[in-house]
Structures are given as structure tokens and as C-alpha cells.
Amino acid sequence: xxxxxxxxxxxxxxxxxxxxxxDSSVVRVxxxxxxxxxxDRNRVKLWIDPGFDGLHDLPSRLxxxxxxxxxxxxxxxxxxxxxxxxxxxxxxxxxxFVNALLDRCLKHNPQWITVPQLPxxxxxxxxxxxxxxxxxxxxxxxxxxxxGRLILPLIFTHPExxxxxxxxxxxxxxxxxxxxxxxxxxxxxxxxxxxEETRSVTIRNTRFKANIDLHKELNDTIPSRIRIAGPYxxxxxxxxxxxxxxxxAIGIGSTYQYYMPGGHxxxxxxxxxxxxxxxxxxxxxxxxxxxxxxxIIGTSHPDFQELDRIRxxxxxxxxxxxARLQVATFYKRWFDTIAATPAGGRSLGLFQDLSxxxxxxxxxxxxxxxxxxxxxxxxxxxxxINCL
Numbered sequence: 300x301x302x303x304x305x306x307x308x309x310x311x312x313x314x315x316x317x318x319x320x321x322d323s324s325v326v327r328v329x330x331x332x333x334x335x336x337x338x339d340r341n342r343v344k345l346w347i348d349p350g351f352d353g354l355h356d357l358p359s360r361l362x363x364x365x366x367x368x369x370x371x372x373x374x375x376x377x378x379x380x381x382x383x384x385x386x387x388x389x390x391x392x393x394x395x396f397v398n399a400l401l402d403r404c405l406k407h408n409p410q411w412i413t414v415p416q417l418p419x420x421x422x423x424x425x426x427x428x429x430x431x432x433x434x435x436x437x438x439x440x441x442x443x444x445x446x447g448r449l450i451l452p453l454i455f456t457h458p459e460x461x462x463x464x465x466x467x468x469x470x471x472x473x474x475x476x477x478x479x480x481x482x483x484x485x486x487x488x489x490x491x492x493x494x495e496e497t498r499s500v501t502i503r504n505t506r507f508k509a510n511i512d513l514h515k516e517l518n519d520t521i522p523s524r525i526r527i528a529g530p531y532x533x534x535x536x537x538x539x540x541x542x543x544x545x546x547x548a549i550g551i552g553s554t555y556q557y558y559m560p561g562g563h564x565x566x567x568x569x570x571x572x573x574x575x576x577x578x579x580x581x582x583x584x585x586x587x588x589x590x591x592x593x594x595i596i597g598t599s600h601p602d603f604q605e606l607d608r609i610r611x612x613x614x615x616x617x618x619x620x621x622a623r624l625q626v627a628t629f630y631k632r633w634f635d636t637i638a639a640t641p642a643g644g645r646s647l648g649l650f651q652d653l654s655x656x657x658x659x660x661x662x663x664x665x666x667x668x669x670x671x672x673x674x675x676x677x678x679x680x681x682x683x684i685n686c687l
Contacts (some may be wrong), residue, residue, distance in 0.1 A: 300322055300323065300324035300519040301324070301634070301638065302325055302326055302539065302546050302638070303320065303548075303549045304323065304326065304346070304546045304548050304549060305323055305327070305549045306548055306549065306550060306551065307336055307551065308332070308554060309332075309334065309336075311551075311552065311620065311623065312552060312554075313338060315552050315624065315627045316503070316551055316622065318540050319627050320549065320551075320627075320631060321483060324343060324346040325343060325410075325546070326338050326343050326345060326347065327348060327548070328346070328347060328348065328349050329347075329350050329366065330347055330349045330350050330363065330366075331350055331364070331365040331403055331560055333347055333404075334408045335365070337388075337397075337608075339460055340514060344410040345407065345409045346409060346410070346413070346436070347404040347409040347411070347412050348452075348560075349400045349404050349415055350369070350370060351370075351400065351415035351417065351432070352418050352454055352557075353367075353370065353389075353419060353559050353561040354370070354380055354417060355379050356559075359562060359563070359633055360561035361561055361562070361563065363594075364560075364561045366560040369403070370561075372562040373399045373400055373403075374399060375392045375396050375561075376398065379392070379393070379428075381471070383595050384426065384428075385425060385427075385428045386424060387427065388427055388428045390431055390435070393428070393431045393434075393435050393438075394435040396435075397435035397436055398435070398439055400415060401444075403430040405445060407445060409447060409463045410447040410448065411416060411449070411450055411453050412419060412445065412447065412448075412449055412450070413434045413449075413450050413451075413454070413487065414432070414433060414449050414477070414481045415435075416429050416433070416451065416453075416454070416477065417429055417432075417452070418454035418455070418540040418559070419454060419455050419456060419457075419460050419470055420457070420460075421457055421607070423467050423469065423473075426473050428482060428593055430473075430476060430477055432477075432481075433451075433476070433477035433478075433481035433483075434480045434481070435541065436449065436481040436482070436483075437480050437481045437482040439604055440481075448524075448525060449481055449482060449484055449485070450483060450484070450485045450487050450525065451477055451483040451486050452488075453470070453484070453487070453488040453489075453517075454461065454488075454489055454491065454557070454559075455492065456492060457492055458492055458509075459636075460490075461490060461513045462509055464512070464516070466512055467509075467512070471516055471517060471521075472520075472546045474517070474520070478523070483522050483523075484527055485523050485524055485525025485526065485527065486525070487519065487528070487548070487564065488513070488514065488527070488528050489528065489530070489548070490506075490513075491552070491556065491557050491558075493506050493507075493531065493534060494506070495531055495532040496532055496555075496578070496579065496672050498672070500677050500680050501549075502530070502634065502680040505568065507534060507681050507682070507684075508639070508685060511537075511538070514526075514544065515543065524544045525545060525546070526544040527544060527545070527548055528543075528544045528546075529547050529548030529549065529550075529557070530548045530549075530550040530554070530555055530556060530557055530576075532549075532550075532555040533577070533679070534682070535547035535549070536634065537682055537686060539637075539645075539686060540637055540645035540648070540649040540686065541645075541686070542638045542642065549634070551623070552570065552623030552624065552626050552627040553570070553585075553623050555579075555624075569616070569617055570582065570583040570622060570634035571585065571625055571626065572625060573606070573609070573624045574605060574627035574629050574632075575655075575656060575659055576635075576675055576678070576679065576680045577653060577678070577682075578672075578675075578679065579626060580666055582613065582617045585613060586610070586645045587667075588666055589606055589607075589609060589610040590610065591664050592606060592609065592664060593606060593607055595662065595663065596662075596663075603619075624659070629684050637649050637652065646686050646687055647686075649682075649686050650686035653679045653682050653683035653686065654681075654683055657676045657683050659675075659676075660674065660676025660679065663675040663676075663678050
């Protein structure tokens with residue numbers, strides 16, 4: 300079985316995961332989608348996330364979402380969502396809530412469950428509630444109801460939280476306490492603020508280095524049995540290739556970053572994978588770019604046929620579902636290319652893979668876009684720089 304863990308967020312994602320990521324040993328599904336999606340639990344390990352992190356910005360959540368209906372139906376939900384309670388939580392109320400929430404996860408027979416935690420903020424205001432949630436989870440596990448694995452989530456929401464060692468140390472100390480008190484077996488880490496496909500290369504390079512240092516320090520601090528990161532576009536693969544995590548979390552087709560449950564869906568936008576460049580691009584930008592690029596590289600170039608195929612199929616690929624399939628298929632091939640290299644040589648293999656994409660991109664026209672990733676090579680550049 301492969302190391303990747305698909306994050307299933309819709310019926311379409313489940314369909315793609317079944318057809319493309321059939322060799323996954325673990326799949327992750329939110330509690331709000333578990334009954335509706337019904338993954339192949341007899342074939343793979345099922346990881347259920349109770350979605351407690353959705354309380355991070357509760358006013359922005361959709362009250363008619365499946366997530367809100369589940370979380371708000373649990374006793375004392377309103378109490379737990381109050382800032383005053385978060386600053387001074389009552390253990391008995393937290394325990395009752397955690398018991399009910401995790402019992403609901405149990406109904407789906409998961410092998411893994413996420414420890415309820417609120418995402419990180421820039422100060423320590425959530426430390427008490429997260430420790431109380433961790434203690435309650437540990438007591439729930441000690442009751443003997445669940446014999447599987449507990450995964451502690453570390454969800455970062457702002458660059459300041461991981462910018463330097465001074466900022467990271469308190470977060471890691473808090474994570475260590477919560478890991479021990481919850482009786483967790485693994486850690487899942489994701490930074491929702493990392494701009495992988497936008498903004499300047501310099502900013503992304505700085506953020507990538509900070510995230511790599513975070514994982515090094517996390518591994519030194521907590522001897523976790525299971526280490527997961529993502530979903531990202533490339534950072535998850537980079538961390539895995541460098542041996543800093545065991546499992547890269549994988550988005551399916553369109554969402555290659557983490558969104559907390561119960562939020563507003565982003566407006567649909569068909570994006571295609573330009574496989575020789577190891578990046579995605581909006582479909583509407585591609586026709587003139589591909590036409591000019593094909594003239595530049597010529598028919599003898601090894602990537603000519605692939606780029607020409609995309610150009611000829613643009614009309615079909617402009618369909619959102621078809622675009623998701625194209626991206627998911629590329630991403631699985633990309634993962635398999637890295638996985639084919641023995642673990643000790645994966646970072647070098649990924650560096651060579653990205654270097655080829657970088658060299659090609661440097662010779663090609665810019666994309667017409669308002670974001671800072673308009674240079675053809677700019678998505679892979681910071682990944683390449685941080686491979687070794």
C-alpha cells in the first residue's frame with residue numbers, strides 16, 4: 300500500500316480516490332460526511348475527523364451545513380463556543396461534549412480518530428481549552444471504547460505562528476502536552492496560510508524553510524508513531540521525500556490545501572495540471588500560452604506531445620469534473636515517480652524532478668495572471684530550493 304492519505308471532502312473526491320488512489324492504506328473523512336460518503340472501510344483504514352476545528356471562526360460557518368447540524372446538536376455546544384468558556388473551560392462540560400462527539404465517530408468503525416482541538420492562534424488563549432480537550436480524549440480512550448489510533452491535529456492559521464523558533468517553541472511545548480494527555484499515537488500538521496501557488500518566490504521560500512524547521516523540531520520534541528502533513532500542493536511531498544513525515548495528506552483533484560469544515564465553498568475554477576512544470580494553471584489562460592510555448596520548444600522537445608495534447612483537449616478539459624480528474628491523475632503519477640526511488644534517495648530524486656521543471660519553465664513565457672506565480676517556473680522554485 301502507498302503512503303499517501305487522500306482527504307475526502309465530497310462524492311466527487313471519493314469517486315476519484317477509489318479510481319486513482321486505490322492503493323491508499325488510509326483515507327480521511329470528516330464526521331459530517333462519513334455516513335453520506337461511506338468509504339470502503341473494509342479495504343482501507345478509515346480516519347474520521349470530528350471537525351472540532353470548525354469552531355475556529357464560528358460566525359463564518361454555514362448554519363445549514365451538515366457539519367453545523369452535527370456539532371450544534373451536541374449538549375453544551377453553545378457553551379463551548381463562547382470566548383469566556385474557551386479562556387476558562389469547565390472540565391466536566393468538556394468531558395461530556397468530547398464523549399458525545401467521539402462516540403459519534405465510533406459509529407463509523409474508524410481505525411483512526413482526530414483528537415478534538417482548536418487551531419492555533421497567535422497567542423496562548425486557546426491553550427487551556429485544547430489541554431482540557433486532550434485530557435478528555437485521553438479519559439475517553441481509557442474507557443476502552445476505542446482500540447484504534449488517535450491523531451493529534453496541529454493546525455496553523457497565520458505566518459507569525461511558525462515564523463521563527465521563538466514563535467514555534469511555545470506551540471511545540473503545548474503540542475507535546477496535548478499529545479501525552481490525549482494518549483495520541485500520531486500527529487497531523489497543516490499550515491492553512493502557506494501560499495504555495497501564489498505570491499512571490501521569496502515569501503514562499505521563507506515560509507517553506509520555516510515549515511521544514513517546524514517539522515524537524517516537532518520530530519525532536521514528540522516521538523510520534525504516525526506523522527502526517529498536508530494537504531498541500533508540493534510541501535507535503537517535500538516533507539515526505541526528506542523523511543520528515545510518514546504520510547503526505549493528499550487533496551483530490553481541486554483542493555490542495557486544508558479548509559476547515561462548515562465553511563463557504565470557494566467559487567469553482569477549472570485548473571489543469573501542466574505536468575512538465577509540476578504546477579496548475581487556470582484553463583482560460585492556457586490556449587495562447589500553449590500556442591506560444593509549442594512554437595518555442597518545437598516538435599523535437601520531449602514535452603511537446605504532452606503540452607500539445609493538453610492544447611488539443613482544452614475544450615473537454617475545461618469541464619470542472621474532467622479538470623479534477625486530469626489533475627488527480629497527474630498528481631498520483633507525480634507521487635508514484637517519487638515513491639519509486641528508495642526512501643534514502645527521495646529528496647535527491649525530487650530535487651532532480653523539480654530542477655527539470657524549473658529549467659523548462661525558465662525558458663517559457665509568463666502566464667497572464669494577477670497573482671505572483673505568473674512565471675512558469677515560480678511554483679516549483681521554492682520547492683526545488685528546499686529539497687536537500
